[in-house]
Amino acid sequence: xxxxxxxxxxxxxxxxxxxxxxxxxxxxxxxxxxxxxxxxxxxxxxxxxxxxxxxxxxxxxxxxxxxxxxxxxxxxxxxxxxxxxxxxxxxxxxxxxxxxxxxxxxxxxxxxxxxxxxxxxxxxxxxxxxxxxxxxxxxxxxxxxxxxxxxxxxxxxxxxxxxxxxxxxxxxxxxxxxxxxxx
Numbered sequence: 161x162x163x164x165x166x167x168x169x170x171x172x173x174x175x176x177x178x179x180x181x182x183x184x185x186x187x188x189x190x191x192x193x194x195x196x197x198x199x200x201x202x203x204x205x206x207x208x209x210x211x212x213x214x215x216x217x218x219x220x221x222x223x224x225x226x227x228x229x230x231x232x233x234x235x236x237x238x239x240x241x242x243x244x245x246x247x248x249x250x251x252x253x254x255x256x257x258x259x260x261x262x263x264x265x266x267x268x269x270x271x272x273x274x275x276x277x278x279x280x281x282x283x284x285x286x287x288x289x290x291x292x293x294x295x296x297x298x299x300x301x302x303x304x305x306x307x308x309x310x311x312x313x314x315x316x317x318x319x320x321x322x323x324x325x326x327x328x329x330x331x332x333x334x335x336x337x338x339x340x341x342x343x
Contacts, residue, residue, distance in 0.1 A: 178275055179232070179233045180231070180276055181230065183243075184220065185217045185221065187220065187231050189216075190241075192212060194238070197262075227257060230242050230283065232272050234267075240261070242262075242277065243280075244258065244284060247293060256290070256291045256292070257289050257293075258292070258293050261273060278310060281311075290341040291335055292312075292338070293336075294312070296332055296334075298331060298332045299330075300332075304332065311336055312335065314333070314334055315334065317331065
């Protein structure tokens with residue numbers, strides 16, 4: 161799956177061509193780097209373990225077809241990534257996928273997340289998913305704004321859901337319905 165390049169303005173700088181494309185194993189180092197930033201910044205994830213480029217290379221290979229992994233690239237540099245994974249409930253619910261989306265800290269609030277979100281929503285629609293779900297730390301204002309701008313809705317908050325560095329954090333639950341795939 162390839163998406164057309166998108167013109168994205170970077171606050172006062174000229175417009176650049178951002179390309180959203182399927183991830184390849186060569187992207188594993190950038191995917192791991194961006195994920196490490198998210199664990200350090202305590203915004204998008206409440207996990208606090210390190211991932212290696214080698215582990216991410218194996219992970220990239222696991223994402224295809226119904227559960228894609230996309231990267232946003234600008235002039236050969238990966239600025240963010242988004243993936244769909246099976247929704248882990250018992251029993252497994254076919255048609256629901258869980259979203260992960262992470263943006264390089266230097267490119268947050270520049271439209272990269274919005275383009276990745278639109279591309280992953282389109283991929284989910286094409287793959288027949290009827291709902292996407294996500295979770296992130298409640299004080300992630302950029303994540304909340306991104307969800308609002310791209311048609312997601314907040315469905316709840318888990319209070320005091322995770323502790324990071326001795327401080328409790330709430331976790332927001334969000335969903336995106338793909339109504340044309342509801343059968």
